[in-house]
Amino acid sequence: MAKSIDAPSYYTATATPSPRHPGLAGEASADVCVIGAGYTGLSAALELAEAGYRVVVLEQETVGYGASGRNGGQVCTGFSSGQGKIEAQLGRDDARRCFALAEESKTLLKQRLVRHSIDCDLAWGYLHTIVKPHQMDELKAWKDEYDELGYDGTTILGKAELEEKLATRIYHGALRDPGAGHFHPLNYCLGLARAAVAAGAIIHEQSRALSVEMGPPAVVRTGAGSITAKFLVIAGNAYLGRTVPKLAGRVMPVASYIIATEPFGENRARALIRDGEAVANTKFIVDYYRLTKDTRLLFGGRASYSTLEPPSLATYMRPRMTAVFPQLRDVKIDYAWGGYIAITSNRIPDMGRLAPHVYYAHGYSGQGVALAGLYGKLMAEAVRGVAERFDLLAKIRHLPFPGGPLRTPVLVAAMLYYRLRDALS
Ligand SMILES: Cc1cc2nc3c(=O)[nH]c(=O)nc-3n(C[C@H](O)[C@H](O)[C@H](O)COP(=O)(O)OP(=O)(O)OC[C@H]3O[C@@H](n4cnc5c(N)ncnc54)[C@H](O)[C@@H]3O)c2cc1C
Numbered sequence: 001m002a003k004s005i006d007a008p009s010y011y012t013a014t015a016t017p018s019p020r021h022p023g024l025a026g027e028a029s030a031d032v033c034v035i036g037a038g039y040t041g042l043s044a045a046l047e048l049a050e051a052g053y054r055v056v057v058l059e060q061e062t063v064g065y066g067a068s069g070r071n072g073g074q075v076c077t078g079f080s081s082g083q084g085k086i087e088a089q090l091g092r093d094d095a096r097r098c099f100a101l102a103e104e105s106k107t108l109l110k111q112r113l114v115r116h117s118i119d120c121d122l123a124w125g126y127l128h129t130i131v132k133p134h135q136m137d138e139l140k141a142w143k144d145e146y147d148e149l150g151y152d153g154t155t156i157l158g159k160a161e162l163e164e165k166l167a168t169r170i171y172h173g174a175l176r177d178p179g180a181g182h183f184h185p186l187n188y189c190l191g192l193a194r195a196a197v198a199a200g201a202i203i204h205e206q207s208r209a210l211s212v213e214m215g216p217p218a219v220v221r222t223g224a225g226s227i228t229a230k231f232l233v234i235a236g237n238a239y240l241g242r243t244v245p246k247l248a249g250r251v252m253p254v255a256s257y258i259i260a261t262e263p264f265g266e267n268r269a270r271a272l273i274r275d276g277e278a279v280a281n282t283k284f285i286v287d288y289y290r291l292t293k294d295t296r297l298l299f300g301g302r303a304s305y306s307t308l309e310p311p312s313l314a315t316y317m318r319p320r321m322t323a324v325f326p327q328l329r330d331v332k333i334d335y336a337w338g339g340y341i342a343i344t345s346n347r348i349p350d351m352g353r354l355a356p357h358v359y360y361a362h363g364y365s366g367q368g369v370a371l372a373g374l375y376g377k378l379m380a381e382a383v384r385g386v387a388e389r390f391d392l393l394a395k396i397r398h399l400p401f402p403g404g405p406l407r408t409p410v411l412v413a414a415m416l417y418y419r420l421r422d423a424l425s
Pocket residue numbers: 035036037038039040041058059060061062063064065066067068069070071072073074075076207208209210235236237238239240241243256257258288300338339340341361362364365366367368369370372
């Protein structure tokens with residue numbers, strides 16, 4: 001039986017009609033084989049195909065099946081870890097370069113939407129809300145950090161000011177970021193796939209990479225064929241499982257769930273979020289939400305390390321939504337789904353080489369909507385022999401997660417600790 005995390009989403013119901021891509025059958029060769037048709041893999045494929053490389057993308061399900069087709073659609077600024085952890089490893093100047101790259105990821109996204117005529121309802125404006133008065137100091141420090149980085153335009157809103165914009169009384173303030181926003185994530189992913197194919201890349205859906213021989217050349221086998229390639233780009237993220245055992249302990253899949261209400265109509269929708277910003281709170285286990293183009297509230301949250309799925313995602317998520325907006329007690333939930341976020345131990349994305357011709361990037365830790373496109377592009381640069389920017393991000397160190405039979409219990413315990421900490425702080 002299909003898991004409810006895979007239930008049809010608001011995104012699949014409103015997806016831009018797109019061609020399907022035949023599965024791999026038989027043996028073939030390529031300059032580059034990419035595993036995974038999410039933002040990371042498709043971005044690398046697009047760049048490399050445009051540069052004249054013969055690129056084959058293997059996707060175990062369909063384009064955007066993973067996190068890229070089912071996320072909250074929030075286009076964020078910077079890294080999930082914040083700047084401090086990056087600066088602690090790389091020093092101030094390189095950490096600033098990393099922030100500049102994160103900014104570039106948003107520019108890249110915008111450019112691609114225009115260049116490839118991708119329609120995905122992009123809207124700007126983001127509110128990072130706080131649930132305790134003392135967190136105002138965190139917001140001020142955050143704004144100071146942005147100011148110091150030269151990232152202009154953020155403002156701090158007090159409780160009263162925020163309540164004029166957002167129809168809830170549970171927050172004590174927010175940091176407003178005009179340079180972050182939201183969009184339809186699956187339509188962006190499908191658009192990237194169209195652009196990659198137009199540039200000459202070949203995508204095979206329903207083609208799970210079952211085994212990988214690093215080579216050189218790299219040989220990737222599926223159930224029905226194989227690709228022999230000079231370069232390999234591994235972009236399976238939380239969905240890769242143990243396909244490449246060396247990568248398995250480097251990220252932890254965390255489940256997150258989303259509901260989409262029935263449409264409210266423009267007036268009621270604007271009464272909820274007056275200016276249509278994306279919203280997230282600053283707890284460890286975030287709620288994230290936004291309005292859709294057709295005036296629904298799309299509300300996500302509830303990270304879970306446990307592989308046990310709640311019996312009804314809608315019933316599970318509704319109280320979370322009504323805790324923020326009690327006035328939505330009676331609204332109908334039209335869609336409920338979920339997906340796996342790949343987190344790293346320090347919440348900084350993990351990119352590197354497994355061999356001189358084998359590249360990987362994953363673990364955007366809940367903030368990959370913009371970043372993954374850039375990481376894909378940097379892997380493409382490295383394949384082309386220009387690895388300076390790749391090497392800057394690849395030198396960040398990551399502790400692997402514990403493996404073996406204790407992996408899940410240890411992480412469930414860690415999660416409980418963070419929930420308790422959020423509740424008590
Ligand atoms: C519920 C949810 C909400 C999120 N919300 C946000 C948000 O609001 N903002 C934000 O910035 N980020 C968010 N994220 C994270 C963001 O979606 C990801 O960081 C980003 O999509 C990662 O892209 P990717 O291409 O690296 O991975 P994915 O999109 O997961 O793509 C990996 C692909 O590889 C395929 N694959 C894996 N193994 C194999 C194999 N062996 N053979 C062939 N194919 C394989 C998978 O099927 C999948 O399609 C969210 C994620 C989830 C799950």
